[in-house]
Amino acid sequence: MTAHSIAVIAGDGIGKEVVPAAIECLERIAELHSLDLEFTYFDWGSDYYLRHGRMMPVDGLEQLARHDAIFLGAVGSPEVPDTESLWGLLIPIRREFQQYINLRPVKTLDGVRSPLASKEPIDILIVRENNEGEYSEVGGRAYRGQPHETAVQETIFTRQGVSRAAHFAAALASSRRGLLTSATKSNGIIHTMPFWDEVVEVTVRLYPDVTLVSELVDALAAHLVLKPWTLDVIVASNLLGDILSDLGSSVTGSIGLAPSANLNPDGDFPSLFEPVHGSAPDIAGKGLANPVGQIWSGAMMLQHLGHPEAAEHLQLAFESALREGLGTRDVGGPSSTAEFTAAVLAAI
Amino acid sequence: MTAHSIAVIAGDGIGKEVVPAAIECLERIAELHSLDLEFTYFDWGSDYYLRHGRMMPVDGLEQLARHDAIFLGAVGSPEVPDTESLWGLLIPIRREFQQYINLRPVKTLDGVRSPLASKEPIDILIVRENNEGEYSEVGGRAYRGQPHETAVQETIFTRQGVSRAAHFAAALASSRRGLLTSATKSNGIIHTMPFWDEVVEVTVRLYPDVTLVSELVDALAAHLVLKPWTLDVIVASNLLGDILSDLGSSVTGSIGLAPSANLNPDGDFPSLFEPVHGSAPDIAGKGLANPVGQIWSGAMMLQHLGHPEAAEHLQLAFESALREGLGTRDVGGPSSTAEFTAAVLAAI
Ligand SMILES: CC(C)[C@H](C(=O)O)[C@@H](O)C(=O)O
Numbered sequence: 190m191t192a193h194s195i196a197v198i199a200g201d202g203i204g205k206e207v208v209p210a211a212i213e214c215l216e217r218i219a220e221l222h223s224l225d226l227e228f229t230y231f232d233w234g235s236d237y238y239l240r241h242g243r244m245m246p247v248d249g250l251e252q253l254a255r256h257d258a259i260f261l262g263a264v265g266s267p268e269v270p271d272t273e274s275l276w277g278l279l280i281p282i283r284r285e286f287q288q289y290i291n292l293r294p295v296k297t298l299d300g301v302r303s304p305l306a307s308k309e310p311i312d313i314l315i316v317r318e319n320n321e322g323e324y325s326e327v328g329g330r331a332y333r334g335q336p337h338e339t340a341v342q343e344t345i346f347t348r349q350g351v352s353r354a355a356h357f358a359a360a361l362a363s364s365r366r367g368l369l370t371s372a373t374k375s376n377g378i379i380h381t382m383p384f385w386d387e388v389v390e391v392t393v394r395l396y397p398d399v400t401l402v403s404e405l406v407d408a409l410a411a412h413l414v415l416k417p418w419t420l421d422v423i424v425a426s427n428l429l430g431d432i433l434s435d436l437g438s439s440v441t442g443s444i445g446l447a448p449s450a451n452l453n454p455d456g457d458f459p460s461l462f463e464p465v466h467g468s469a470p471d472i473a474g475k476g477l478a479n480p481v482g483q484i485w486s487g488a489m490m491l492q493h494l495g496h497p498e499a500a501e502h503l504q505l506a507f508e509s510a511l512r513e514g515l516g517t518r519d520v521g522g523p524s525s526t527a528e529f530t531a532a533v534l535a536a537i
Numbered sequence: 538m539t540a541h542s543i544a545v546i547a548g549d550g551i552g553k554e555v556v557p558a559a560i561e562c563l564e565r566i567a568e569l570h571s572l573d574l575e576f577t578y579f580d581w582g583s584d585y586y587l588r589h590g591r592m593m594p595v596d597g598l599e600q601l602a603r604h605d606a607i608f609l610g611a612v613g614s615p616e617v618p619d620t621e622s623l624w625g626l627l628i629p630i631r632r633e634f635q636q637y638i639n640l641r642p643v644k645t646l647d648g649v650r651s652p653l654a655s656k657e658p659i660d661i662l663i664v665r666e667n668n669e670g671e672y673s674e675v676g677g678r679a680y681r682g683q684p685h686e687t688a689v690q691e692t693i694f695t696r697q698g699v700s701r702a703a704h705f706a707a708a709l710a711s712s713r714r715g716l717l718t719s720a721t722k723s724n725g726i727i728h729t730m731p732f733w734d735e736v737v738e739v740t741v742r743l744y745p746d747v748t749l750v751s752e753l754v755d756a757l758a759a760h761l762v763l764k765p766w767t768l769d770v771i772v773a774s775n776l777l778g779d780i781l782s783d784l785g786s787s788v789t790g791s792i793g794l795a796p797s798a799n800l801n802p803d804g805d806f807p808s809l810f811e812p813v814h815g816s817a818p819d820i821a822g823k824g825l826a827n828p829v830g831q832i833w834s835g836a837m838m839l840q841h842l843g844h845p846e847a848a849e850h851l852q853l854a855f856e857s858a859l860r861e862g863l864g865t866r867d868v869g870g871p872s873s874t875a876e877f878t879a880a881v882l883a884a885i
């Protein structure tokens with residue numbers, strides 16, 4: 190029995206409620222599957238920032254690097270500017286640990302109402318490049334406050350960066366229905382997009398069982414609303430993937446329930462698992478938070494740590510609690526955070 | 538009776554079917570409202586390209602500049618690379634004529650089925666900045682074909698560019714429900730987005746009856762799916778507006794029906810009116826094309842030329858033909874292009 194050491198950062202707001210809920214579920218699963226999960230808790234986040242002027246200690250990344258995975262709740266507080274809370278914790282982790290894949294499942298769940306009239310089931314994996322592209326650190330402003338002020342942002346794509354994302358997405362597609370849709374915008378002026386297309390195409394050619402379709406991002410956004418059930422795996426750049434993944438989970442009705450995995454597929458560094466939702470300070474501390482995104486992220490973590498059966502077990506458990514109508518109020522159910530968690534534990 | 542001289546470019550594919558259909562409607566409306574519309578036809582586009590190696594003559598822009606408006610069908614053909622067809626015609630017109638606003642209505646129409654379960658009516662105007670931002674001409678590639686190849690695209694926002702788009706959007710919101718939503722992504726690293734926010738905010742402050750809400754583009758994409766009826770006017774950068782407007786019209790079910798106006802609000806140059814859809818070579822020449830996007834664009838042109846009653850008249854006519862179930866097959870109706878056009882003429 191290999192031990193897995195997991196760094197837990199509950200963070201801010203509802204993170205402090207949904208993380209303990211998910212850990213309870215993970216512990217129960219670990220027991221039943223004889224997994225040795227060791228959780229180490231870090232009190233980093235906005236409260237820490239208000240005391241120490243930073244989101245995590247100077248050696249925070251070094252401390253995290255010693256773990257096999259990072260389990261994050263949410264960061265963000267009305268008292269700390271977003272740029273501080275993100276740049277002081279989440280973004281450095283994504284970058285320093287070369288978590289170049291942000292994997293976001295988009296899936297209809299029984300018991301969760303979709304805004305679409307069609308009830309066709311949806312099952313998409315969005316592979317978002319997570320380290321480069323439109324989110325580069327290069328940019329700034331000239332002539333601040335003057336009428337001719339100009340602000341620039343450099344979008345930077347590298348062959349290595351695009352090709353490793355495409356490899357990951359193609360391998361994933363090949364393990365599923367074999368359809369890979371690449372989000373592009375190469376019909377216009379954006380110089381980086383024909384490059385994206387080229388590198389994706391060359392890479393995916395190495396996977397003969399994968400069919401690649403390049404789709405303009407505007408058309409793909411419409412596609413996600415009109416016929417999402419025809420999509421399998423989507424690969425997209427950092428910004429486009431960010432937009433498409435929120436869009437995708439809104440289409441399944443599960444925008445507040447979506448999980449994500451920030452992966453370092455090469456295994457040189459720990460990967461990070463977090464729900465897509467934020468810290469929701471308005472409902473924090475009231476027992477209203479929906480822990481599905483956090484529990485689902487936990488299932489993705491088990492999968493990543495090499496325990497697909499345990500992951501599946503946890504997945505089926507929270508899906509069945511939802512199907513039985515035991516969800517929290519945001520999905521029209523009757524439960525508090527604790528009650529829903531109890532239902533998942535019972536289903537396990 | 539002022540004469541308006543209108544340059545007409547039917548362009549490629551179904552452009553050659555929907556433009557004549559829309560012109561018929563415009564001529565009937567002009568008669569009834571005593572407007573003097575003079576149409577001048579230009580055979581530019583992909584056929585012209587195949588004969589002359591360019592999409593329009595060298596002095597094409599000068600010729601167009603003499604007109605009061607440009608009425609465009611669609612450009613794009615399987616025989617001409619997109620970059621040629623767009624950069625040889627549409628994009629230079631947008632830029633040289635300082636058409637810095639791309640206005641795109643998103644509206645539910647009776648007789649057009651929306652993919653959403655909710656039947657709440659939707660009425661949004663998307664104001665897309667149309668000249669700068671993510672679509673700058675600055676960018677390129679280094680180390681072509683090498684493992685360390687890098688491609689860059691410079692996103693460039695100017696105070697003048699953002700503020701004129703924000704002015705336009707705020708004035709529009711003030712003539713409607715007074716709610717302006719600005720698409721942003723300033724919580725991350727993108728250096729240009731806090732600048733966008735600042736300039737929009739300072740500008741909109743001059744319109745005390747307008748409420749400004751800045752919304753992260755990922756959340757706004759979800760908002761467009763979950764509660765589009767709560768939105769009024771949206772202002773967005775070039776790329777974000779491109780994505781949001783296709784998304785918006787997909788939500789109303791009218792992705793193939795949407796119109797657009799590329800406006801030079803200062804009146805120094807002609808504005809251009811075109812449907813959002815492309816040249817659809819697969820259905821061209823078969824009488825299947827839906828002319829609504831083109832007719833609707835014609836109504837926007839009448840509005841822009843200072844004839845709001847005539848515009849309203851045309852708008853009500855095509856809306857009533859759709860409501861009566863006389864639409865083309867793509868919207869579930871029985872009509873050919875000609876039959877639908879006849880229905881609109883009858884409704885006029
Ligand atoms: C063809 C393309 C360059 C164009 C754009 O993105 O502007 C189109 O999608 C549009 O929306 O008019």
Ligand SMILES: CC(C)[C@H](C(=O)O)[C@@H](O)C(=O)O
Pocket residue numbers: 275431724725726755
């Ligand atoms: C908070 C923000 C920078 C972040 C992103 O865009 O990456 C968030 O939207 C996400 O999707 O994780």
